[in-house]
Amino acid sequence: MEHILRPIYQERASDLNTQGVLLIEKLEKSFHITDTFDAVLLMIVKESNQPIFIKHYQYKDKKAALHIVTESQLREWLLLGSNRKIVDWLFNGKILFDRNEYLEKLKMELRDFPFYGRKIKMGMEFSKLIRRYTDGKAFYEKKQYLDAYNHIIHSLHHLARLAVIEQGFQPEITVWSQVKQIDPEIYKLYEELVKSEEALDKRIELLFIASEFLINSRAKTCSEHIVGIMKEKEEWTFQELQEHELLNHYGVDLGVLLEYLIERGLINTILAETKGPSLFHRYYTISKNFNKSIDHSKLYWYIIKRRC
Template identity: 50%
Template sequence: MEVMLRQLYQDKASEPDTLGILIVEKDAGFDSITDGQDVILLIIKEKGTSPWFVRHYEYLDKTVSMNIIDEERLFQWMISGANRRFIDWVFNGKVLFDRNEYVYYMKKRINDFPFEERQQKLGIEFSKLIRRYEKGKALYQSENYYDAFNHILHALHHQARLSVIERGFYPEITVWDQVKHIEPETFKLYQELLMGQETIEKRIELVLLANEFAITSKAQLGSMHILKIMNTSMDPWSISELMEHPELKEYSIDLELLVSFLVQKGAIEVIHNETKAKGIYHRLYECR
């Protein structure tokens, strides 16, 4: 198979901006690993003409998806958790080409999970946990239990990823297999939510309490990243300045909620600046 596939990727390997090429083949019965294709060819570029470009091929009875992605987009996905299958492909794919051991060090980076990247990912998962918890709680209180269930299930996923990251591991696609060994009490909550004998109302109530406890106990850890960034400036921050900061962009969609939470907890102080309109103030933020 590789001999035939080489015709597709050999030109890419000779291009100076190609950093690595990997192949991922479909496991029996697991089409989702390769998005329904028989083979994935992953080509990592230093700077592609497009951040992510896909082309489909067919030979004999096999389908091939060639994914060309630049390293900046791949790194963004690694931090944000979006398109986690790409990280799975990097980590588990067979290396066909590796310029200056780029892929080797990328795998090592995922394995080692540097502290700075860990801080950022903790902030992302923590803000998402708050978002899902608040939405789930509101739906539960309005007795929309099935919609609440969906949000609480997602909240529990973010809680699980927080636990994995906290212990220095990168959260894999099979995160619950990790959590089962790392934090069995959270895994039991997951089982209880899905398969418990109690009513859906009682199961949601149980996980809501666990989410609330996790948010309280992990607040310092989850807010470490944003507070560190805020401390880089002596001046108070506007919400737009925080949302536009390069390191906070990955979770800017949840940033307003996170800032409000930290104001309530006393970690962030609100500064009022007068506007031209009488009685109306700009709302700025700084660390206490």
């Protein structure tokens, strides 16, 4: 459909505000990539009053969509992982217009995946993982197995994305295809959960124990972002952490991540007296144990026992 859509993007490409234009066409087995549209034009602009502008077109029996996004919105999607399709679009889309090689440089940046970018993405993905794992375990202990199953599935998905990020890649829509090659152990856990013929409660029990090891083994690495920020000063209130410009992306998951790190001994609490009897203010500081190694000797002992 490129020749049909050419008048649309050529008109806008002449605007100095336009950085680049990509064409993403529907593939027979991957129609979900374009949200069932036959083609998507992704146009990136420097700035706009609307960070996202979408327009739909029809040509005979074909339909197309124009997505105009600002650079800042694009960066936010890439940082937060809140638009899973955007990475696929950037990597696989056909470049129709590229001002000063903006798109080529962006694609190179994504392939290189700067270490700092990995650290913040790992921290946010880890916080989501902790949230899902914690909530799922609470449902499991209440014997609410279907709700527990839903949360453990989501926690495995966050674990898979985390494994991909750790290896320096951007998580794509087909994250399980990626993780099957990158971390077969996590892929095996996913198969155990969805394909096993064991009773649901037994499958969930197995996954919680296995996931606990996988989570704990990543605790230090995935908390380097928040700990690095906490080094800026000795003590923090929760509100100060929440309002920090690089931590506010964690959203509602920041609190549960903080409590997990306290439980693991990586962050300490400091209590300060208030005017009320036996009531204390709570402050947070980095633990001296953070640089010590964590014992991971219980590697999959439960799974091995179950298989014997």
